[in-house]
Amino acid sequence: MAYSTAIALAICIFSLFHNIGGTLSDGGCDLSRGQWVYDPSYPLYSSTDCPFIWKEFDCQKNGRPDNEYLKYRWQPASCQTPRFSGRRFLERFRGKRILFVGDSLSMNQWQSLTCMLYKSVQAKYTINRIGGLSIFSFPAYDVSIMLSRNAFLVDTVHMRNGNVLMLDSIENGSYWRTFDVIIFNTWHWWLHTGKKQPWAFVRYGVNNAHKDMNRMVAYEKALNTWARWVDSSVDTDKTKIFFQGVSPDHVNPREWGDDANSKSCLGETEPVKGTQYPGGSHPGEVVLERVLRKISKPVHLLNITRLSQLRKDSHPSAYGFGGHRGMDCTHWCVPGVPDTWNQLLFAALFQGS
Ligand SMILES: *[C@@H]1O[C@H](CO)[C@@H](O)[C@H](O)[C@H]1NC(C)=O
Ligand SMILES: *[C@@H]1O[C@H](CO)[C@@H](O)[C@H](O)[C@H]1NC(C)=O
Secondary structure: OOHHHHHHHHHHHHHHHHHHHHHHHHHHOOOOOEEEEEOOOOOOOOHHHOOOOOOOOOOOOOOOOOOHHHHEEEEEOOOOOOOOOHHHHHHHOOOOEEEEEEOHHHHHHHHHHHHHHHHHHOOOOEEEEEOOEEEEEEOOOOEEEEEEEOOOOOEEEEEOOEEEEEOOOOOOHHHHOOOOEEEEOOOHHHHOOHHHOOOOEEEOOOOOEEOOOOHHHHHHHHHHHHHHHHHHHOOOOOOEEEEEOOOOOOOOHHHHOOOOOOOOOOOOOOOOOOOOOOOOOOHHHHHHHHHHHHOOOOEEEEOOHHHHHOOOOOOOEOOOOOOOOOOEOOOOOOOOHHHHHHHHHHHHHOOOO
């Protein structure tokens, strides 16, 4: 073989590997597949590093007796999640406004992100509340990370006979589109009935008010309304759109094959081993992914469902609100699983840079 051919071949092989490496590091890797591995260098911060942490999420302070659940790192199957850097994040978003819109799972992720950023930069912060909006700011960076509580994304309007959930209407969109980055979420409230159901009628189409309807159908109609709003009204060159995937709860131990424990996530101290969740894919996730596939504008799904399904151990359980108030197998302790959601957010924001 001629010398020059050998060189050419070597260059070719090198560039082949180089390309693969390049693809992985700029986000071509699927971060949603993987498993949780024990890593004693975790968590990324402790709740005492985060002076503004809400007591709902501060499981250690609320007396949770175990802390091994803090020491798991998400390990994607074929690459690494990039290292979170609060400084890079804040430099990059100087002068910008980031908005989480959704239910209390958005609050969970917002809280985790503000803790992670604060732990990184230790800069002065302010927290304000204006109406339904919580505003966390780092004045030195001129960055605000905001939270708007909104369970359904589509409108709820007050009428004489009770609240009406309007599956076709999304008035708040005109406000949201003024932000630079938005992370949406809705799922949790769609299944609530009885006292926890904040509407009396659900409405779609022309004069179509119903006392109730199939909730999965309602969820999909609302998501489609949201999707049409993104396609028709959001300038995605200016506003980056994310969807926090469906966050699973762990109220039914049979899902993860624990037939002895018939009650809840209480007493769970380790993740499900391996890469698969015995309970299978989440019905909400299936609907969400179907809707997202139809959007033509760039929308990034934070695909957190599977990785969160594996974390039956990471809910507050009895160590939520001030120690004991019912059983919370829906939200997540902070630090905890939402930190990984934010690592995925970070990875997506810094893709290719
Ligand atoms: C989300 O992740 C799950 C688990 O890895 C995967 O099955 C699913 O296809 C992913 N969804 C999308 C839209 O990539
Ligand atoms: C817009 O969102 C706020 C809270 O985020 C909510 O109180 C208000 O009802 C929403 N508007 C409509 C029309 O639903």
